[in-house]
Amino acid sequence: MKVSYFPGCTLKTKAKDLDEQARACAEILGVTLEEISNWQCCGGAFTTASDEIATKLSSVRALMEANKKGQPLLTVCSACHNVIKQTNVAMKENPDNFAFRANMNLAPDNYNGEAEVIHYLELLRDKVGYDKIKEKVVKPLEGLKVACYYGCLLLRPSKVMAMDDAENPTIMEDLVKALGGEPVYYAYKNECCGGYIALEDAESAMKKSQKISNNAKAQGADVIITACPLCMYNLKKHTKDVPVIYFTELLAKALGIKE
Amino acid sequence: MEKSKENLIQDVVRRSGVNPRKCMKCGKCSGTCPAYDEMEYHPHQFVYMIETGDIEPLLKSKSIYKCLTCFACVDRCPRGVEPAKLIESIRLSVIREQGNNHLTPQMIPELIDEEMPQQALVTAFRKYTK
Ligand code: SF4
Numbered sequence: 567m568k569v570s571y572f573p574g575c576t577l578k579t580k581a582k583d584l585d586e587q588a589r590a591c592a593e594i595l596g597v598t599l600e601e602i603s604n605w606q607c608c609g610g611a612f613t614t615a616s617d618e619i620a621t622k623l624s625s626v627r628a629l630m631e632a633n634k635k636g637q638p639l640l641t642v643c644s645a646c647h648n649v650i651k652q653t654n655v656a657m658k659e660n661p662d663n664f665a666f667r668a669n670m671n672l673a674p675d676n677y678n679g680e681a682e683v684i685h686y687l688e689l690l691r692d693k694v695g696y697d698k699i700k701e702k703v704v705k706p707l708e709g710l711k712v713a714c715y716y717g718c719l720l721l722r723p724s725k726v727m728a729m730d731d732a733e734n735p736t737i738m739e740d741l742v743k744a745l746g747g748e749p750v751y752y753a754y755k756n757e758c759c760g761g762y763i764a765l766e767d768a769e770s771a772m773k774k775s776q777k778i779s780n781n782a783k784a785q786g787a788d789v790i791i792t793a794c795p796l797c798m799y800n801l802k803k804h805t806k807d808v809p810v811i812y813f814t815e816l817l818a819k820a821l822g823i824k825e
Numbered sequence: 826m827e828k829s830k831e832n833l834i835q836d837v838v839r840r841s842g843v844n845p846r847k848c849m850k851c852g853k854c855s856g857t858c859p860a861y862d863e864m865e866y867h868p869h870q871f872v873y874m875i876e877t878g879d880i881e882p883l884l885k886s887k888s889i890y891k892c893l894t895c896f897a898c899v900d901r902c903p904r905g906v907e908p909a910k911l912i913e914s915i916r917l918s919v920i921r922e923q924g925n926n927h928l929t930p931q932m933i934p935e936l937i938d939e940e941m942p943q944q945a946l947v948t949a950f951r952k953y954t955k
């Protein structure tokens with residue numbers, strides 16, 4: 567299976583391991599990630615205002631390319647996924663306004679949100695299947711207690727993102743189970759780490775990150791997993807009791823790619 | 826109400842796509858907001874103050890830079906009001922004015938460290954500047 571892939575700026579720089587692990591694991595699972603040509607940064611956050619056009623065009627361009635190839639558009643970074651999916655749904659839902667103006671800016675083209683946007687976790691659950699992943703596991707996680715941290719970007723706004731139940735998601739927990747680990751259940755898995763406030767108010771990010779980590783620790787977690795480089799940064803910077811790793815690292819370990 | 830202020834309120838509401846009148850003032854949005862402690866005006870107050878036309882204090886408040894765009898208030902509002910979109914719309918009214926960027930490239934070296942991901946910078950610029 568081939569899918570179009572939008573890595574995003576951070577997976578080419580600070581989060582290179584996330585990119586490399588995702589590609590390597592996909593190959594083992596029979597999926598090739600074809601990088602979008604000349605992709606541009608998604609901007610990191612979706613601007614909800616209906617009169618914002620230019621800031622959404624890089625996402626639209628990537629969506630158009632995937633659509634022309636007849637492939638789903640895959641992302642690994644939670645922020646890219648959030649921005650691109652929200653943009654795509656806005657294209658679909660506002661054909662006369664947003665989609666029309668975006669199309670006029672690009673080419674002009676005639677794209678109206680037809681492409682399928684999927685996160686890597688959805689690729690694993692819906693296209694590959696957790697049963698198949700289970701068969702490919704060579705080094706099961708042996709009961710490792712994993713706190714799955716979703717944050718906000720993967721899940722919300724839930725009407726648009728539609729990945730899972732936004733208040734009680736299980737897509738990562740089910741993956742952990744397939745890999746032989748033991749998910750721990752804790753209340754803060756879908757609360758915000760502070761995100762970009764880290765830049766100008768580190769203390770605010772610290773308070774939020776510590777609540778998350780302390781809660782995971784109280785429930786007995788050995789490790790916290792995330793799909794977001796900014797969650798990773800905030801949690802690592804402000805907490806130390808529970809290590810934080812990308813979900814792809816656990817996957818790579820279980821599939822025998824990584825020590 | 827004077828004309829220019831009325832237009833501004835209309836702009837804010839139209840651009841957000843939100844109908845503030847749907848709010849039943851339950852406060853759930855503010856109760857769930859992770860930035861509550863850092864905000865002078867809270868999400869339900871944004872909704873109410875925009876509904877009643879009292880927007881000057883919001884335009885001047887640092888609260889518009891404290892929202893994390895986590896969409897918790899959007900998801901958990903029982904009336905589907907989507908307060909975060911109003912906060913974003915107010916912030917855009919401010920930063921779209923010339924000279925009103927909340928963040929400039931000159932400020933960056935002081936604010937970053939070795940580990941900070943690019944994502945933090947691009948997102949902050951997207952939210953704080955035009
Ligand atoms: S989107 Fe903003 S206002 Fe709404 S809950 Fe999150 S931080 Fe608070």
Ligand code: SF4
Nearest residue numbers: 848849851852854902
């Ligand atoms: S949660 Fe919704 S209905 Fe309740 S105060 Fe906030 S905006 Fe109003």
